[in-house]
Amino acid sequence: MPPETPPILSDGRLTLRPPASSDAFDILEGCQDPEIIRWTTVPSPYDISDARTFLNDRLTPTQWWRNPTWVITESDNRWIGTVDLRPDGQGAAEIGYMIAPAHRGSGVGTAAIRLVCTWALQQWGLQVITWQAVTGNIASRALARRVGFRIHAEPLRLGLAHRGTRVDSWYGELLAVDLTPPVSTSSTGRPKSPAVALTRREQQVLDLIAEGEPNRAIASSLGISENTVKNHVRALLEKLHARSRTDAVVRGVSLGLTSLPH
Template identity: 35%
Template sequence: MTEPVVLRTARLELSAPVADDVDAITAACQDPAIQRWTTVPSPYTREDAENFVNSYVTAGWAAGTARTWAVRRRRVDVDVHVDGLELVGMVGLEGIHEGAGEIGYWLAPAARGDGLMPEAVAAVIDYGFSLDGPALARIVWRALAGNVPSASVARRAGLRFEGTRRLGAVDRTRRADEWTAAILETDDRSPADGWPAETLGS
């Protein structure tokens, strides 16, 4: 059994989501972009958040096949004293098997544009490749073609673009093209070159 671990960065704390997070998760997942580009249920209900926390998250950590963290931004008061944590997103490794895993993430609208998710993803990648983590050799990213913000995070985290899988994903009820990228334990972690123009929003 794998016990949940806490990861910390300059601005964030990553820890397993718990029952007290259900309302914040429910609220964030009303965002049309999260429902458009991720695999969360649509429409998204409080029961969906409860099932996510109580079933998917706990089972994944227990089995070691998925490790999910709530992305919590530190609130700071005017005197620069830490004043609690605010759940602003989710990041995880899933499908962990034979030295590989897949990274996925979402960020609430109010937290976007400040570089928080690249910071969180970098911490998870470091953990995934570490001896304290799953000690993976490869971490893969997949997204529906057109999800430029997610591609930007992956590129900034050092993942190398590997191609477009034609009709390689299911977008709710229909087949859709899928972008894929990956990073190896031996790769440099700096932003990767070689991503095609369409993934850059140009």
């Protein structure tokens, strides 16, 4: 049986499609970016033959399914970034991504990675998607966290091979239950007023949980009993449809209700 046609994913704003030969020059231009060279393993210097090799390795469906790769596009159908999954054939895949410099910081990366992860975990049948980044890549880390990846506090020592040496890495994993819903944005690109209404106390408790405070410390900061804190935590979990404190923070951050300490 011939392999299935690669899926095209869309959220109305972005369309993720398989790579095409005509993407070569846009990819060539994108891969000159110092941040892409710094944080990924694309060849450096990067020339047109690198772009063509990358594309030629993914043109047929058989090649594509070995390493599912999407070109991220807007309405003009031109490359503004790449997302790929490297499956291990046993239910897991590692994700990689890059966004062209001119398109960063407006939620494109988060939306595209969320589309791929949702498809892979809910339709393709992956059980887990793993993420690794060189320590210090705060943009990649923030993106992964936004999508719902659980990121481990301690780096993986010498976890990545990077440009001829081994470096420490941040790492995390995403299961279907972790996927966070997209935050709707207004025409200014800012999150709309959140749909979840918290009381002033619940808001204070959520902010303190996001800072990593345990119930006892929250009680003492707010001058209330530990039991009252527990009640607020219970209400927060319910309102945010969260399964744990960490989940409540992830969902709170993604809804623009709280933020993580810097």
